[in-house]
Amino acid sequence: MSITVVGSVAFDSITTPVGSRERCLGGAATYFSLAASYFTPIRVVAVVGEDFTAAEESVFRARSIDLAGLERAPGKSFFWAGNYLQSLSEAKTEQTDLNVFADFNPQIPTSYQDTQFLFLANIDPVLQLRVRQALPGAQLVCGDTMNYWIHDHRDALLRTLAHLDVLLINDTEARLLSGEANPLRAAKKILTLGPRALVVKHGEYGATAYLGPDLFGSDLPYSAEATVPPVFRAPALPLDTVVDPTGAGDSFAGGFFGYIASQPAFTPAVLRRALFYGSVMGSFAVERFGTERLQHLTRAEIDARFAALRQITHLDSASDPK
Amino acid sequence: MSITVVGSVAFDSITTPVGSRERCLGGAATYFSLAASYFTPIRVVAVVGEDFTAAEESVFRARSIDLAGLERAPGKSFFWAGNYLQSLSEAKTEQTDLNVFADFNPQIPTSYQDTQFLFLANIDPVLQLRVRQALPGAQLVCGDTMNYWIHDHRDALLRTLAHLDVLLINDTEARLLSGEANPLRAAKKILTLGPRALVVKHGEYGATAYLGPDLFGSDLPYSAEATVPPVFRAPALPLDTVVDPTGAGDSFAGGFFGYIASQPAFTPAVLRRALFYGSVMGSFAVERFGTERLQHLTRAEIDARFAALRQITHLDSASDPK
Numbered sequence: 001m002s003i004t005v006v007g008s009v010a011f012d013s014i015t016t017p018v019g020s021r022e023r024c025l026g027g028a029a030t031y032f033s034l035a036a037s038y039f040t041p042i043r044v045v046a047v048v049g050e051d052f053t054a055a056e057e058s059v060f061r062a063r064s065i066d067l068a069g070l071e072r073a074p075g076k077s078f079f080w081a082g083n084y085l086q087s088l089s090e091a092k093t094e095q096t097d098l099n100v101f102a103d104f105n106p107q108i109p110t111s112y113q114d115t116q117f118l119f120l121a122n123i124d125p126v127l128q129l130r131v132r133q134a135l136p137g138a139q140l141v142c143g144d145t146m147n148y149w150i151h152d153h154r155d156a157l158l159r160t161l162a163h164l165d166v167l168l169i170n171d172t173e174a175r176l177l178s179g180e181a182n183p184l185r186a187a188k189k190i191l192t193l194g195p196r197a198l199v200v201k202h203g204e205y206g207a208t209a210y211l212g213p214d215l216f217g218s219d220l221p222y223s224a225e226a227t228v229p230p231v232f233r234a235p236a237l238p239l240d241t242v243v244d245p246t247g248a249g250d251s252f253a254g255g256f257f258g259y260i261a262s263q264p265a266f267t268p269a270v271l272r273r274a275l276f277y278g279s280v281m282g283s284f285a286v287e288r289f290g291t292e293r294l295q296h297l298t299r300a301e302i303d304a305r306f307a308a309l310r311q312i313t314h315l316d317s318a319s320d321p322k
Numbered sequence: 323m324s325i326t327v328v329g330s331v332a333f334d335s336i337t338t339p340v341g342s343r344e345r346c347l348g349g350a351a352t353y354f355s356l357a358a359s360y361f362t363p364i365r366v367v368a369v370v371g372e373d374f375t376a377a378e379e380s381v382f383r384a385r386s387i388d389l390a391g392l393e394r395a396p397g398k399s400f401f402w403a404g405n406y407l408q409s410l411s412e413a414k415t416e417q418t419d420l421n422v423f424a425d426f427n428p429q430i431p432t433s434y435q436d437t438q439f440l441f442l443a444n445i446d447p448v449l450q451l452r453v454r455q456a457l458p459g460a461q462l463v464c465g466d467t468m469n470y471w472i473h474d475h476r477d478a479l480l481r482t483l484a485h486l487d488v489l490l491i492n493d494t495e496a497r498l499l500s501g502e503a504n505p506l507r508a509a510k511k512i513l514t515l516g517p518r519a520l521v522v523k524h525g526e527y528g529a530t531a532y533l534g535p536d537l538f539g540s541d542l543p544y545s546a547e548a549t550v551p552p553v554f555r556a557p558a559l560p561l562d563t564v565v566d567p568t569g570a571g572d573s574f575a576g577g578f579f580g581y582i583a584s585q586p587a588f589t590p591a592v593l594r595r596a597l598f599y600g601s602v603m604g605s606f607a608v609e610r611f612g613t614e615r616l617q618h619l620t621r622a623e624i625d626a627r628f629a630a631l632r633q634i635t636h637l638d639s640a641s642d643p644k
Contacts, residue, residue, distance in 0.1 A: 088503075181410075183526065184560040204505065205527035208560070231634045235555045238506040238530070272637050312553045313635050315594050 002066075003036055003261045004112050004138075005029050006045040006131045007121025007250075008078050008101060009052070009070065013094075014289060015083035018243045024290035025056050027078060028121035028144065031247035034294040035254025035281040036119075037063040038302055039262040043112050045069035045131065049077040049100045059295060068109040073100040088242050089203050108134045117261040121250065122146050125153060125160040132163050140266060142166040142257050144249070150176045162194035168253050170201045183208070184231075199256065199275065201249055201282075206235040209275050216268055234275035235313050237283040237305060244289045248282045251294060255281030273306075280305045324388075325358055325583045326434050326460075327351050328367040328453045329443025329572075330400050330423060331374070331392065335416075336611060337405035340565045346612035347378050349400060350443035350466065353569035356616040357576025357603040358441075359385040360624055361584040365434050367391035367453065371399040371422045381617060390431040395422040410564050411525050430456045439583040443572065444468050447475055447482040454485050462588060464488040464579045466571070472498045484516035490575050492523045505530070506553075521578065521597065523571055523604075528557040531597050538590055556597035557635050559605040559627060566611045570604045573616060577603030595628075602627045 007029030013022050033042045043066040048056075052072070060067055081095040106127055115135045120128040120143035132141055143164045149157050150173060157177075161167065167190065169177065177193075178186035183200065187210035190198050196215040201207045209232045256278030263270045280302055287293045329351030335344050355364045365388040370378075374394070382389055403417040428449055437457045442450040442465035454463055465486045471479045472495060479499075483489065489512065491499065499515075500508035505522065509532035512520050518537040523529045531554045578600030585592045602624055609615045 182562065182564070184562050187560075202527060205524060206555075231560055233528075233557045233634050235557075238509075238553055240504065240506050242504070269637070276637065310637060312555050315591070315598065315632060315636070 001116050001261050002041040002043055003117040003119055003257060004043045004045060004069070004108075004115040004135065005032050005036070005119040005121060006069075006106050006127070007032065007119075007123055009044070009046040009048050009056075010078035010080055010101075011051065012246060012290065013079075013081040014244055014246050015085060016088070016242075016244050016289075017085060018241070019289070020083075021244075021289045023079075025059055026080065026246060026290055028123075028247075028250045030059075030291060031250035031285060031294065032119060032121055032254040032257075033060065033065050034063055034291055035251040035285065036258030036261075037065055037254075038281075038297060038299060039255070039258030039277070040117075042066065042258075043069060043109075043115070045106045045108060045112070047071040047073050047100050047104045049073055049075045052077050059291065062295065066111075068111050069107065071104075071107060073103075075100045077101075082246075084245055088245050091246070106131050106134075113137070116140070117257065118142070119253065119257050120144065120160070120164075121253075122149075125149055125157040129156075129160040129163060132160070140165050140260065142168060142253070144168050144253060145173065145177075147173060147176055158193060164195045166197045166199060166257075167195040168199045168201065168249075168256070170203070170249065174198070174200045184210075197271070199278075201252060202236070203248075204236050204238075206233060206279055207252065207275055208233045209271060211268075211271070216266075232272050232275060234272075234279045235309060236279055237309060237312075239283060239286065242286045245286050246290065247294075248285050251285035252278040252282035255279070276306055276309050277302070279309060323438050323583050324363040324365055325439040325441055325579060326365045326367060326391070326430075326437040326457065327354050327358070327441040327443060328391075328428050328449070329354065329441075329445055331366070331368040331370050331378075332400035332402055332423075333373065334401075334568060334612065335403040336566055336568050337407060338410070338564075338566050338611075339407060340563070341611070342405075343566075343611045345401075347381055348402065348568060348612055350445075350569075350572045352382075352613060353572035353607060353616065354441060354443055354576040354579075355382065355387050356385055356613055357573040357607065358580030358583075359387055359576075360603075360619060360621060361577070361580030361599070362439075364388065364580075365391060365431075365437070367428045367430060367434070369393040369395050369422050369426045371395055371397045374399050381613065384617065388433075390433050391429065393426075393429060395425075397422045399423075404568075406567055410567050413568070428453050428456075435459070438462070439579065440464070441575065441579050442466065442482070442486070443575075444471075447471050447479040451478075451482040451485060454482070462487050462582065464490060464575070466490050466575060467495065467499075469495060469498055480515060483512075486517045488519045488521060488579075489517040490521045490523065490571075490578070492525070492571065496520070496522050506532075519593070521600075523574060524558070525570075526558050526560075528555060528601055529574065529597055530555045531593060533590075533593070538588075554594050554597060556594075556601045557631060558601055559631060559634075561605060561608065564608045567608050568612065569616075570607050573607035574600040574604035577601070598628055598631050599624070601631060 334348030
């Protein structure tokens with residue numbers, strides 16, 4: 001089933017130890033859409049400026065991504081410049097121009113009204129909540145956030161968290177949101193804030209899903225299974241070269257949620273596989289600059305990498321003698 | 323089969339956010355021996371001073387650890403004091419008194435001469451090499467080291483690495499030893515220095531084994547299997563409370579190498595399970611101060627935790643509906 005995603009579509013100027021790119025297509029909604037598009041149809045809600053041309057649009061069209069909710073506004077698109085010269089784990093922001101994004105007021109096209117899967121990328125939690133409430137039929141809502149909203153807009157964020165099924169953040173954000181240094185205690189605390197599940201991304205160390213007690217309970221329409229252990233871990237694929245970490249987290253989210261939306265039911269087994277697919281899509285994203293690698297994948301490439309992740313984590317192995 | 327371990331037996335004074343302990347039994351060889359003793363018989367080569375009493379000795383005896391190679395020297399035992407108040411990931415050393423350890427010249431008892439499994443805990447690489455050469459019958463040699471030896475005694479360390487089968491270090495040490503920030507490239511480089519396999523410990527994120535091309539090749543007497551993927555990852559168990567991180571790495575090594583030595587053959591499947599057992603023993607070690615938790619485990623507790631690690635990493639789950 002389709003996912004509606006709301007978030008940024010932007011231009012990024014990126015410098016990494018490998019090289020740099022000027023004004024390449026970026027933004028959380030872009031990375032998410034491209035990654036998720038290999039699993040399920042995607043609908044975008046975002047705003048761009050007059051600098052968003054047919055060339056950028058064709059990147060979405062080539063993946064059959066629905067742009068009915070992409071607003072064109074006078075002015076320039078969101079622009080971000082940053083570098084990873086100090087660390088591949090954290091970007092140093094050089095410039096952020098919100099431009100048309102400053103007045104973004106998400107409009108949901110009528111054709112999106114039947115949305116059952118909703119992804120709220122990292123934007124103002126007030127807008128996240130507005131979109132969530134504009135799509136009351138959404139059965140599974142997954143969202144991201146960042147330090148800025150946790151720090152400076154905590155009340156608005158807490159109101160949004162109360163309406164999330166799955167929150168996807170990284171280690172630092174989990175620590176900041178919970179005030180707990182211990183990852184397990186941080187997760188337990190965050191699961192009292194609304195989300196039924198928390199996925200914490202660890203960069204090169206993969207990701208951990210923490211499941212709240214009612215996630216696969218009888219109250220959830222698309223679940224029909226017994227309890228599962230409350231923690232699941234997916235590795236990251238060891239990569240020889242990380243060309244550009246930009247968008248890794250959003251691509252992870254795209255693989256994760258895209259896979260879930262593609263399945264007939266949301267079950268514990270689906271959640272585990274979704275975490276692996278998230279890791280797979282994150283690993284592709286960083287192999288080239290911007291969205292380059294995500295634009296031309298095949299499902300066979302994706303599944304080969306999924307098999308590799310299984311291979312490097314499972315005690316039984318396809319290469320064991322029979 | 324028995325493992326001979328050479329390393330420190332010491333007294334530690336430890337402060338963590340949970341509390342503190344004065345002069346509790348510690349040292350790399352101690353943690354390693356206790357953890358490994360749940361899998362296979364252990365023989366210790368170490369030196370202690372006159373402050374090592376029947377009380378400390380009984381901790382080893384209770385686990386049937388062979389102390390024929392434990393030298394008693396005039397003076398005091400190795401003493402270390404440190405705290406984890408800034409970070410549970412890294413100790414701040416307050417005091418190190420080598421005492422009798424300063425003149426340690428490992429003596430191998432005749433009864434150890436048939437040693438087939440040798441663990442070289444983190445000591446001067448010159449001593450590591452001497453012990454390795456004094457036990458030429460050892461078929462599998464596993465060793466640890468630390469930043470100090472990598473930095474200030476690189477040549478001696480490189481001579482020792484040439485005689486190791488498995489090197490067990492942490493992320494920082496791997497980076498320092500290889501000069502590579504990328505973990506995969508670091509591993510590839512280290513595998514050219516001698517070890518047939520490298521195990522890199524990631525603390526709360528578990529550990530990764532990197533396998534050299536000849537590890538399970540036909541030249542290794544106790545291996546008879548086909549090639550395996552060159553990387554395997556084990557998670558760490560998420561823990562609510564880390565009481566004392568001291569000895570976690572040595573306990574990991576004990577579980578890892580103890581399990582390998584307990585098996586009839588060193589195969590890819592055994593290596594994978596060994597990494598899980600390493601993680602299991604590391605998780606026990608940190609749950610109480612010093613060696614408290616490692617002294618009174620049962621194999622059932624160990625296997626239950628092994629099952630939990632499998633559960634949180636494997637796509638198929640025992641709790642899935644049949």
